[in-house]
Amino acid sequence: MKKTTDVGIDIGTSKTVIFSSSKIVLELPSMVTVDNDTLDPVYYGEKAKQTMGRTPDSLSCVSPIKRGVIADYDFAEMMLKRYMEKAFANKVIRPRIMATLPPGLTELQHHSLANVVESAGGRNISVIESPLAIAFGLQMDITEPKGTLIVDIGAGTTDIAVISLGGIAACDSYKVASMDFDAQIVKYVRKEFNIEIGPLTAEAIKKQIGTVVERPVEIIMIAKGRNVFTGLPESFEVTSTEIYEAIKETALSICNAIRAVLAKTDPDLVADIKEAGLYLTGGGSLINGMDKLIADYMDIAVHTLEDPTHSVVRGAAAALRHPEQLKNIDYQMRSIKELEIE
Ligand SMILES: Nc1ncnc2c1ncn2[C@@H]1O[C@H](COP(=O)(O)OP(=O)(O)OP(=O)(O)O)[C@@H](O)[C@H]1O
Ligand SMILES: [Mg+2]
Incomplete structure (x- = not known):
């Protein structure tokens, strides 16, 4: 090549x-750890991410890109x-x-x-x-007069767009995406187990056992956090069914946002999309069952892209x-x- x-x-x-x-x-x-006094960057990238939720008072973890x-x-x-x-x-x-x-x-x-x-x-x-x-x-010819629906579930936004004639006929950069699954997991664990977990632990739980459809066989994971009453570190067991309960509303709101974009799309383009199916990508689409949930909810074929991130x-x-x-x-x-x- x-x-x-x-x-x-x-x-x-x-x-x-x-x-x-x-x-x-x-x-x-996309992260920078910053010295609070001098405002100088101290770490970038992977190292900065590892400081998330762990910074001492002298440092802050900054995400320069929000949603x-x-x-x-x-x-x-x-x-x-x-x-x-x-x-x-x-x-x-x-x-x-x-x-x-x-x-x-x-x-x-x-x-x-x-x-x-x-x-x-x-x-x-x-x-x-x-x-x-x-x-x-x-490798689509984007100038064709045909409707194509693309859904990219990222960390901070779900970008939904209908493409036709080389332009965007209808779209939404919906401000709910995969990091909201993490936030729901943090909330759930605090409420149900009285344990505080950091964003990295929530993300690990999501990736390992998270699901937006009921799993035929439940899986269990052991994670660590801090007891909100004693302040001491504590291990806990969490199941895929519990995580499903914690995040299913967020996943459904993403489906609703896709529907809302179609509702403002020209009917002929909607007919094209119905025939061709929808293209799903982004790291957030990797959670177990996302393609199935969208396909069932929208009654449409879902093509998941290779290498979604x-x-x-x-x-x-x-x-x-x-x-x-x-x-x-x-x-x-x-x-x-x-x-x-x-
Ligand atoms: N295997 C996986 N299972 C579940 N979620 C995953 C998986 N791999 C990555 N993710 C999630 O996907 C998100 C990152 O996706 P992506 O790289 O598309 O986002 P981004 O482009 O940085 O964000 P945005 O497009 O919203 O600006 C993270 O929230 C991450 O936790
Ligand atoms: Mg993205």
Whole structure:
């Protein structure tokens, strides 16, 4: 396969991923641990994530991206600069960069993302809404007059979009996603067991035994937390059925959000979607039963994408290889022209 210097960048709520020369060259948590006195960054990435819920008073763990959008410009820039240096180490000369963001944001937010990438050392930057990137990655001709429904359940947002004629016909960046499963697990364990657990333990429980449909065979996991009364560490046993109870409402609200997008979609496009099925991706789609829950709830075929945590970033790089299709999209052309740095 021909090597290119087309670079995709996905600065997600939980992870930043960079794709270049046909492979993932960096994948690290979108997190920075900061010294509260000096406001200097102390740790980035994996190490910063490990400090989550464990920081002493002198440090704070910052997520510069909240619910898919840049919440702290300075830390986003510092983090991305560091990650780009790490990913490229001067190896790629003048890459073309395609950065992604959730659908339905303002022009200002598009600019803000391009500015962060530029300040972090990028040149020749374009931005694309993540559902369009995913469609490019699926090698769809996105300019076709046919409706395609893409659902990306991330950590902070569930991005739902109907694509047709190269644009987004209806969308929602629904602010409930996989990290809300973690929050529900924390709440449940505190209420039912009087035990406080941190976000990393909740995430581990979700990944190991979490489910959004009833499992035919229950599984059990032993986890550790702190007793809310004694303050002492304590092990506890939790079952997949209990976790299902804790998170099923959140999972159903995601299904409702998908329905709501279809409700505002042109009927002919809905007919196309019904025939073709829906494309499901994002790390949040990996929880047991998510595809089945959506398929049953919506009465529609669900195609789960391979490699769901990288479909956006791969698609972003793929989009750069289809300038002819991008040119056919008025909106995209405008963005590219306005945002081009050189
Ligand atoms: N095997 C798994 N089972 C359940 N959940 C998982 C699994 N693997 C990853 N996740 C969850 O997926 C989420 C990360 O997904 P993804 O990488 O798509 O998010 P993101 O792009 O950083 O966020 P967003 O798109 O919302 O900005 C995390 O909440 C993580 O816990
Ligand atoms: Mg994402």
